[in-house]
Amino acid sequence: MTATDTMAGAPAPATATAPLLEVRDLHVEFHTRDGVARAVNGVNYSVNAGETLAVLGESGSGKSVTAQAIMGILDMPPGRIPQGEILFQGQDMLKMSAEARRKIRGRKIAMIFQDALSSLNPVLSVGYQLGEMFRVHQGLSRKAAKARSIELMDRVRIPGARARVNDYPHQFSGGMRQRIMIAMALALEPDLIIADEPTTALDVTVQAQVMDLLAELQRESTMGLILITHDLGVVADVADKIAVMYAGRIVENAPVHEIYRQPAHPYTKGLLQSIPRVDRKGQELYAIKGLPPNLLHVPAGCAFNPRCPMAQDVCRTDVPPLHTVGAGRGSACHFWKETLGD
Amino acid sequence: MGRYVIRRLLQMVPVFIGTTFLIFVMVYALGDPVAAMFGDRAPDPATAAQIRHAMYLDHSLPAQYVHYMKQIFTGNFGTAATGQPVTELMGSAFPVTIRLTLVAFAIEAVAGIGLGLLAGMRRGRFADTGVLAFTLLVVAVPTFVTGYVLQYFLGVKWHVANPAVAEGAPIGDLILPGLVLAAVSLAYVARLTRTSVAENARADYVRTAVAKGLPKRRVVTVHLLRNSLIPVVTFLGTDIGGLMAGAVVTERIFNIHGVGYQLYQGILRQNPPTVVGFVTILVIIFLAANLLVDLLYAVLDPRIRYA
Known part of the structure; x- marks a missing residue:
């Protein structure tokens, strides 16, 4: 864990303890005929060697786009990275030549x-x-x-x-x-593997086998793993920490077990509640109401406010910063204390 | 695979019989070949009847066809209007036309795929629009117009190329006629390649190839182009026959004594053996090219297996 869990993300010096990969204030936008779609709006996350970060979110939350920006396989144009840094082993990949980036791809x-x-x-x-x-x-x-x-x-x-x-x-x-x-x-x-929904297209039994294989291969090495998924069930066993994305921002990040025990963002809470559970068999399955926002027209304030059961006036006007909730924990909710509380 | 080839070869038999019979009937309908021999003068009826008998023309049409087929399978294609055996004409004409076709085919494949790749990779940009406009123009203008215009400007006015092809049809002389012959097909190949490349460029496996850190050149040639060319190869293969048939016009313009020239002479002089003989060989080439394309298809795309 590093000290860059706030939105401001005070740049840490590239020392021996620097993370393997650090994404700082990354913005990605797509210029379409209908306007500018802001797919990623200031994402910060980091992965250390030997660590697994799970990036969680619905389709369109920007989790895959962030990964593609790290890989350097975004289609540019229409994609554009107006702002941000992607530090890999201390070097900003966004400032490298195309050839230098190509040599990192696949190899590192x-x-x-x-x-x-x-x-x-x-x-x-x-x-x-x-x-x-x-x-x-x-x-x-x-x-x-x-x-x-x-x-x-x-x-x-x-x-x-x-x-x-x-x-x-x-x-x-x-x-x-x-x-x-x-x-x-x-x-x-490689030093880092990014797995973009590696099990989504598979049967449940095969999913487990593939996840076990990934976890085992990672244990044998010091490689870092970014696991992108929308399936909370998959991450519990393999991930060390979780970053939850919504509308191109990280809304919550935390060590994996804390987030399951006590989510600090209403969106995370909704996601956890929507996992089918055997002990609630027969009851109606919980679903977060509404749909993910259109990236061309992201709601003002907190992007989650139209779907949030706790939304207040401030949520409709002010974008919540990523509050430090605990050691290595952050929540981008104005009411994180209340969320943690109940 | 072997069974597939045999089945395909057997399927060719009815196609071969059907096409040659149709041509035979059509040529028969052209007019009376005996009358044509005498030109403007009316032939002496006894002599005419004798020639008719010698040429097997006094039998019914199906009987004539069967007789003709028997003859060609023994290598006898009859005699042309000039009195030469048709096989002799073929021996001189086919090498010339095949050379012309190969030149045209090379131009069509290289320039067509090149332009298509360029346009497909820069979809919606200037190069793409340029290629689209150019190919539309080429398709819209008939070959004889392209032929005469290029012949006049490149050959007569600017002396870049020979306006007519010399005896023996050296390759150097065939480049301009080859270009004219290839023009329309080239435009189709370019458009087909463009669509295919543009579609495949967005494919997941191309993204994988980039993510593997492969150099751009390798991504394009090994991964993108290989997949994009599958429909193009089909077109190119079937077009070989089309090019040889299309050579009729081009050979007239550039005075090339190939298949087109001989066919034209045969029709002009109402000489059935020449016309039917040449077309029969063209039909065989066309069928062989089609079979080759289908076999090549399985080589290019391992998902296709013939049993």
Whole structure:
């Protein structure tokens, strides 16, 4: 944990204890025909080596856009980063040349995407796509790259790796395909992996297997992991800390167990209440009323106010700063004390 | 795969018979070849009947067709109006036209895919609009207009290229006719590639390729282009036949003595063996190109498997 949990985010010097990745006051906007969509509005978060940060939020909360900005794979234009810093190992990646960023991608920061079927190239064998990492970044020969690909497939426990290395993505099951995506991200032993909803497209049983695999692979190394998800159930076991995003801002961040025990933001509270529970079987499932805001017309004040059961006048006028709630905890709610209280 | 090829080859038989029979009927309807031999003079009826018998013209149309097919499978395509065997004409004409077609095909594929890639990657920008406007113009103007205009300006006025092709049709002389022949197809290839590239550029696997840290060149050639070219290859393959047939006009303009020239002569002189013989070979080339495209399709896209 670092001391940058406030919105102001006083820049910490890049020392040996500096986080692996630190996002400071990041803004991302998209220029569309209908106006400027502000997808990310001043996000701060950090990940240390060996740590797992879960970024939680609904579709359109800006969690994936933040990740794409870190990876440097945003489409620009229409995307634009008007403000902010993304410090990786102490260096601002937004100030690097395109070539320097390319060399970080895949080698130092890797990404696992949501839908492995569409994210893998349909006309190239998985062995080729895995081997490409070694051939491009390490200059290995085709043959050596293939041998490494087989090792990788073994490592993510794909049965019969040697026989299947020349198969194509459509010949694998959903869970196996996601393992291939994970293997691809692991290939060059990056310092940081960003997993963007890695289990959303999978069956529940397969979801658990894939999450266990990710957690286990991370335990074996010092790599940092950013896990982007909208599924609170998934994060409890793997994450060290959680950042909850809403309308392009972080509304709450906290160590994982505290947030489950005692949320400090009404939105987080709503999310936790909407998890189906066996002991409430038969009762109506709780849902946060209303819809996530249109990013072209984000409500004034706290973006969550139209859906918030606790909203007061101040919520409709003033954007709440990220209040420090406790050690390594913050909540962007004017009434965080009241939220914690009840 | 082997079974698939055999099935496809068998399917070609009725197509081959159907097309050649249609052509045979149409050429027969052109007029009386014996009368054509005598030009303006009316032939002596006895002589005419004798020639008619010698040329197997005194039988019914289906019988003539069967007779003709038997003949060509023994390698006898009959004699042309000049008295030369048709096979001799083919021997001189096809190499020329094939060379012209290959030049045109190379121009079509390279320039078409290049322009399409450029436009597709810069969708909505100046280069894209330029390519769209240019291809629209090319498609809208008939080949004979493009041909004569380019021949006049590049060949006659500015002396950039030879306005006519020399005997033996050297490759250098064939570049301008090749360009004219390729023009319309080139425009279609460019537009097809553009759409395909623009669509695939947004695909998830292209984003993955970028996230892997691959150099841009590799992302475009290995990942984007490879997928985008699948529909383009289909078009290019079937267009080989189209180019050879389209050469009729181009060969007239640039005075190339190829298939188009011989076909034109055959029609002008109402000589069935020439016309039917040449078209039969063209049909075979067209069918072979189609089969090749379908097989290539499976190579390009592993999701397609033929059983």
